[in-house]
Amino acid sequence: MGVRVRGRLTIVRPATEADAELLAAWHADPEVARFWDWETFTVEEMRVRLRRPEVDHYVIEADGEPVGYLQAWSDDGFGLDMFLIPSARGRGYGPDAARALARRLVASGCQPLTVDPYAWNERAVQAWRRAGFEPVDERPPDDEHADRWVLMEFRG
Numbered sequence: 596m597g598v599r600v601r602g603r604l605t606i607v608r609p610a611t612e613a614d615a616e617l618l619a620a621w622h623a624d625p626e627v628a629r630f631w632d633w634e635t636f637t638v639e640e641m642r643v644r645l646r647r648p649e650v651d652h653y654v655i656e657a658d659g660e661p662v663g664y665l666q667a668w669s670d671d672g673f674g675l676d677m678f679l680i681p682s683a684r685g686r687g688y689g690p691d692a693a694r695a696l697a698r699r700l701v702a703s704g705c706q707p708l709t710v711d712p713y714a715w716n717e718r719a720v721q722a723w724r725r726a727g728f729e730p731v732d733e734r735p736p737d738d739e740h741a742d743r744w745v746l747m748e749f750r751g
Contacts, residue, residue, distance in 0.1 A: 602695035605688050607665055610652035615641040617654075618664060626681045630716060632741050655679070655692040662688055665696060673705040684718075690725035697727060697749045708749040713742050720745055727751050 600607040610618065619641040621627050628635055636644060645652050649670060655663035655677075662683035666676045675697065679689050693710075701708055710728050712719035720730070728747035736742055 598699060600692075600695045600699050602691040604657055604686070604691040605662075605695065606656045607653045607692050607696050608656060610645060610654045610664070612642050612645055614652075614654055614661075615639075615645060617661060618645075618652075621664060621678070621680055624681070627678050630678060630713070630719070653692075653696065655688060657683065657686070657688050663692065665692055667696065667700060667705070669705070672707060672709060673700065674709045674711065675700075676710070687725075689722045693723065693726035693728075698751070701749060701751070706749070710747045710749075711740065711744050712747070713740070713744050715742065720747070723747050 599609065615638050619636050619638045622631065622641070623635045644650075649668055651667045653665040653667070654661050655665055663677065663679035668674050668676070675693060677689060677693055697708055709731075710723050712723060714720075714733055724730075724747075727749055729750045730745050731748050732746045734740070734744050734746060736744075
């Protein structure tokens with residue numbers, strides 16, 4: 596994975612260790628952390644996270660500025676996780692970046708490609724729909740999710 600992808604509004608580029616400070620600061624923002632079960636990281640912890648072999652990390656850029664984070668993971672399947680910084684929300688950047696990366700991943704054989712937003716996060720569910728993901732099932736809390744969540748699959 597780990598490729599640079601251009602959407603209509605965004606560029607999705609691989610994150611590097613040079614981005615660790617920025618990513619740690621973004622995760623510390625309560626308006627980001629609440630969607631990630633309040634998980635935050637020190638800069639060093641973020642550097643370690645960026646080295647995980649099962650996850651490809653990306654920075655979303657719009658108009659040359661970093662505006663969000665997108666990760667692609669592979670375990671028993673393939674999936675994406677994403678957030679935008681609060682000031683970048685509502686502009687279509689998330690769906691644009693996710694759609695561009697999802698198309699690239701599916702074309703390279705990463706399917707099915709899924710996402711798992713919390714059911715209460717209607718804004719995220721709608722953004723993933725605009726990116727081409729469709730709900731498959733709603734699931735109860737589990738080891739990875741503190742609350743009910745929606746399994747969604749990329750349909751293009």
